[in-house]
Amino acid sequence: TAGITQAPTSQILAAGRSMTLRCTQDMRHNAMYWYRQDLGLGLRLIHYSNTAGTTGKGEVPDGYSVSRANTDDFPLTLASAVPSQTSVYFCASSDEFNANTGELFFGEGSRLTVL
Amino acid sequence: EDQVTQSPEALRLQEGESSSLNCSYTVSGLRGLFWYRQDPGKGPEFLFTLYSAGEEKEKERLKATLTKKESFLHITAPKPEDSATYLCAVQPSGYSTLTFGKGTMLLVSP
Numbered sequence: 001t002a003g004i005t006q007a008p009t010s011q012i013l014a015a016g017r018s019m020t021l022r023c024t025q026d027m028r029h030n031a032m033y034w035y036r037q038d039l040g041l042g043l044r045l046i047h048y049s050n051t052a053g054t055t056g057k058g059e060v061p062d063g064y065s066v067s068r069a070n071t072d073d074f075p076l077t078l079a080s081a082v083p084s085q086t087s088v089y090f091c092a093s094s095d096e097f098n099a100n101t102g103e104l105f106f107g108e109g110s111r112l113t114v115l
Numbered sequence: 116e117d118q119v120t121q122s123p124e125a126l127r128l129q130e131g132e133s134s135s136l137n138c139s140y141t142v143s144g145l146r147g148l149f150w151y152r153q154d155p156g157k158g159p160e161f162l163f164t165l166y167s168a169g170e171e172k173e174k175e176r177l178k179a180t181l182t183k184k185e186s187f188l189h190i191t192a193p194k195p196e197d198s199a200t201y202l203c204a205v206q207p208s209g210y211s212t213l214t215f216g217k218g219t220m221l222l223v224s225p
Contacts, residue, residue: 042216043204048212090158103164104161106158
Protein backbone atom coordinates (compact mmCIF):
# COMPACT_ATOMS: atom_id res chain seq x y z
CA THR A 1 0.00 0.00 0.00
CA ALA A 2 1.36 3.42 -0.97
CA GLY A 3 -0.15 5.56 1.83
CA ILE A 4 1.52 8.96 1.54
CA THR A 5 3.92 9.69 -1.31
CA GLN A 6 6.22 12.70 -1.20
CA ALA A 7 8.38 14.03 -4.03
CA PRO A 8 11.15 14.82 -4.45
CA THR A 9 13.02 12.73 -1.87
CA SER A 10 15.76 15.34 -1.78
CA GLN A 11 16.56 18.55 -3.57
CA ILE A 12 19.25 21.23 -3.61
CA LEU A 13 17.86 24.65 -4.48
CA ALA A 14 19.46 28.01 -5.09
CA ALA A 15 18.25 30.81 -2.85
CA GLY A 16 15.58 32.91 -4.53
CA ARG A 17 14.25 30.05 -6.64
CA SER A 18 10.78 28.64 -6.23
CA MET A 19 10.02 25.04 -5.39
CA THR A 20 6.93 22.88 -4.92
CA LEU A 21 7.03 19.82 -2.71
CA ARG A 22 4.42 17.31 -3.75
CA CYS A 23 2.31 15.16 -1.45
CA THR A 24 -0.26 12.59 -2.52
CA GLN A 25 -2.26 10.19 -0.37
CA ASP A 26 -4.36 7.23 -1.46
CA MET A 27 -6.23 6.67 1.81
CA ARG A 28 -9.03 9.20 1.13
CA HIS A 29 -8.17 10.99 4.37
CA ASN A 30 -9.89 14.34 4.80
CA ALA A 31 -7.11 16.10 6.74
CA MET A 32 -3.56 16.76 5.56
CA TYR A 33 -0.58 18.52 7.13
CA TRP A 34 2.90 19.82 6.33
CA TYR A 35 5.58 19.74 9.02
CA ARG A 36 9.24 20.70 8.94
CA GLN A 37 11.77 18.94 11.15
CA ASP A 38 15.00 20.59 12.21
CA LEU A 39 17.70 19.34 14.56
CA GLY A 40 17.04 20.68 18.03
CA LEU A 41 13.64 22.12 17.11
CA GLY A 42 11.57 19.03 16.46
CA LEU A 43 8.52 18.84 14.22
CA ARG A 44 6.79 22.16 13.57
CA LEU A 45 3.50 22.57 11.72
CA ILE A 46 3.64 24.78 8.61
CA HIS A 47 0.14 24.53 7.12
CA TYR A 48 -2.78 22.16 7.34
CA SER A 49 -6.05 21.37 5.61
CA ASN A 50 -9.02 19.83 7.40
CA THR A 51 -10.83 19.11 4.14
CA ALA A 52 -10.52 19.76 0.41
CA GLY A 53 -10.94 23.44 -0.39
CA THR A 54 -9.81 24.71 3.04
CA THR A 55 -6.37 25.44 4.49
CA GLY A 56 -5.01 26.85 7.73
CA LYS A 57 -1.77 28.28 9.06
CA GLY A 58 0.36 26.39 11.54
CA GLU A 59 3.20 27.49 13.79
CA VAL A 60 5.68 28.50 11.04
CA PRO A 61 3.75 29.46 7.87
CA ASP A 62 5.82 32.41 6.64
CA GLY A 63 7.46 31.83 3.24
CA TYR A 64 5.21 28.87 2.43
CA SER A 65 1.89 28.44 0.68
CA VAL A 66 -0.42 25.47 0.17
CA SER A 67 -3.49 24.53 -1.81
CA ARG A 68 -6.01 21.70 -1.49
CA ALA A 69 -7.86 21.40 -4.76
CA ASN A 70 -8.86 17.78 -4.12
CA THR A 71 -8.77 15.17 -1.36
CA ASP A 72 -5.60 13.40 -2.45
CA ASP A 73 -3.08 16.18 -3.12
CA PHE A 74 -1.57 18.81 -0.84
CA PRO A 75 1.40 20.60 -2.45
CA LEU A 76 3.67 22.93 -0.48
CA THR A 77 5.21 25.85 -2.38
CA LEU A 78 8.22 27.97 -1.48
CA ALA A 79 7.88 31.09 -3.63
CA SER A 80 11.41 32.40 -3.07
CA ALA A 81 13.56 30.00 -1.08
CA VAL A 82 15.93 31.20 1.66
CA PRO A 83 18.68 29.22 3.44
CA SER A 84 16.62 29.07 6.67
CA GLN A 85 14.15 26.88 4.80
CA THR A 86 16.75 24.13 4.63
CA SER A 87 15.01 21.29 6.44
CA VAL A 88 13.31 17.92 6.17
CA TYR A 89 9.66 18.33 5.22
CA PHE A 90 7.04 15.78 6.18
CA CYS A 91 3.55 15.51 4.80
CA ALA A 92 0.93 13.71 6.90
CA SER A 93 -2.74 12.82 6.72
CA SER A 94 -5.53 11.66 9.00
CA ASP A 95 -9.15 10.70 8.53
CA GLU A 96 -12.18 11.97 10.40
CA PHE A 97 -12.03 9.11 12.89
CA ASN A 98 -8.27 8.95 13.35
CA ALA A 99 -7.99 12.71 13.79
CA ASN A 100 -9.59 12.11 17.17
CA THR A 101 -7.02 9.46 18.06
CA GLY A 102 -4.10 11.61 16.92
CA GLU A 103 -3.04 8.98 14.43
CA LEU A 104 -1.30 10.86 11.67
CA PHE A 105 0.12 8.91 8.75
CA PHE A 106 3.43 10.40 7.64
CA GLY A 107 5.29 10.28 4.35
CA GLU A 108 8.98 9.47 4.15
CA GLY A 109 10.00 13.12 3.97
CA SER A 110 11.60 15.51 1.48
CA ARG A 111 15.07 16.80 2.34
CA LEU A 112 15.53 20.32 1.01
CA THR A 113 18.82 22.23 1.01
CA VAL A 114 18.75 25.93 0.06
CA LEU A 115 22.13 27.40 -0.84
CA GLU B 116 1.03 28.87 24.71
CA ASP B 117 1.00 25.09 24.44
CA GLN B 118 4.31 23.48 25.33
CA VAL B 119 5.64 19.94 25.19
CA THR B 120 8.99 19.12 26.81
CA GLN B 121 10.63 15.73 26.49
CA SER B 122 13.46 14.37 28.60
CA PRO B 123 16.08 13.17 28.37
CA GLU B 124 17.15 14.39 24.92
CA ALA B 125 19.10 11.16 24.44
CA LEU B 126 19.25 7.88 26.34
CA ARG B 127 21.62 4.98 25.93
CA LEU B 128 20.59 1.62 27.41
CA GLN B 129 22.01 -1.87 27.45
CA GLU B 130 19.76 -4.59 26.07
CA GLY B 131 17.38 -5.66 28.85
CA GLU B 132 17.90 -2.47 30.90
CA SER B 133 14.43 -1.00 31.54
CA SER B 134 13.86 2.76 31.70
CA SER B 135 11.34 5.54 31.15
CA LEU B 136 11.05 8.54 28.87
CA ASN B 137 9.26 11.65 30.09
CA CYS B 138 6.91 14.08 28.34
CA SER B 139 5.70 17.06 30.33
CA TYR B 140 3.09 19.35 28.82
CA THR B 141 1.32 22.63 29.32
CA VAL B 142 -1.93 22.98 27.42
CA SER B 143 -5.21 24.79 27.93
CA GLY B 144 -7.40 21.72 27.94
CA LEU B 145 -6.06 18.39 26.71
CA ARG B 146 -7.92 16.55 24.00
CA GLY B 147 -5.27 13.84 23.73
CA LEU B 148 -1.59 13.01 24.18
CA PHE B 149 0.18 10.91 21.58
CA TRP B 150 3.39 8.93 21.27
CA TYR B 151 5.18 8.33 17.98
CA ARG B 152 8.30 6.42 17.00
CA GLN B 153 10.68 7.73 14.32
CA ASP B 154 13.45 5.68 12.73
CA PRO B 155 16.37 7.50 11.03
CA GLY B 156 15.44 8.77 7.57
CA LYS B 157 11.77 7.83 8.03
CA GLY B 158 8.55 9.57 8.93
CA PRO B 159 7.10 9.23 12.44
CA GLU B 160 4.95 6.17 13.14
CA PHE B 161 1.98 6.30 15.53
CA LEU B 162 2.22 4.29 18.78
CA PHE B 163 -0.40 5.38 21.34
CA THR B 164 -3.15 7.84 22.22
CA LEU B 165 -3.96 8.72 25.83
CA TYR B 166 -7.00 10.83 26.68
CA SER B 167 -7.28 11.15 30.45
CA ALA B 168 -5.16 11.02 33.59
CA GLY B 169 -4.69 7.48 34.84
CA GLU B 170 -4.99 5.93 31.40
CA GLU B 171 -2.39 3.37 30.29
CA LYS B 172 -1.68 1.75 26.92
CA GLU B 173 0.68 -1.13 26.14
CA LYS B 174 2.32 -2.48 23.02
CA GLU B 175 4.96 -5.19 23.26
CA ARG B 176 7.77 -3.79 25.47
CA LEU B 177 6.26 -0.28 25.60
CA LYS B 178 3.76 1.12 28.08
CA ALA B 179 2.51 4.69 28.06
CA THR B 180 0.95 6.37 31.09
CA LEU B 181 -0.64 9.78 31.61
CA THR B 182 -1.05 12.18 34.52
CA LYS B 183 -2.46 15.71 34.48
CA LYS B 184 0.97 17.22 33.77
CA GLU B 185 3.08 14.53 32.14
CA SER B 186 3.27 11.23 30.35
CA PHE B 187 5.81 8.44 30.63
CA LEU B 188 6.84 5.90 28.06
CA HIS B 189 8.15 2.89 29.94
CA ILE B 190 10.41 0.52 28.04
CA THR B 191 10.73 -2.92 29.62
CA ALA B 192 13.70 -5.14 28.73
CA PRO B 193 14.49 -3.19 25.55
CA LYS B 194 16.06 -4.76 22.47
CA PRO B 195 18.36 -3.11 19.90
CA GLU B 196 15.38 -2.85 17.49
CA ASP B 197 13.73 -0.46 19.96
CA SER B 198 16.41 2.10 19.07
CA ALA B 199 14.66 5.13 17.58
CA THR B 200 13.56 8.65 18.39
CA TYR B 201 10.36 8.75 20.42
CA LEU B 202 8.12 11.77 19.94
CA CYS B 203 5.37 13.03 22.22
CA ALA B 204 2.58 15.29 20.94
CA VAL B 205 -0.49 16.97 22.42
CA GLN B 206 -3.78 18.00 20.87
CA PRO B 207 -5.45 20.89 22.71
CA SER B 208 -9.21 20.89 23.12
CA GLY B 209 -10.91 22.53 20.16
CA TYR B 210 -7.98 22.04 17.82
CA SER B 211 -7.44 19.49 15.07
CA THR B 212 -3.64 19.84 14.97
CA LEU B 213 -0.87 18.37 17.13
CA THR B 214 2.05 20.10 18.86
CA PHE B 215 5.13 17.90 19.04
CA GLY B 216 7.98 17.79 21.54
CA LYS B 217 11.59 17.63 20.34
CA GLY B 218 11.87 13.92 20.99
CA THR B 219 14.09 11.50 22.91
CA MET B 220 16.70 9.61 20.94
CA LEU B 221 16.99 6.08 22.36
CA LEU B 222 19.92 3.80 21.61
CA VAL B 223 19.83 0.22 22.88
CA SER B 224 23.14 -1.60 22.70
CA PRO B 225 23.37 -5.43 22.51
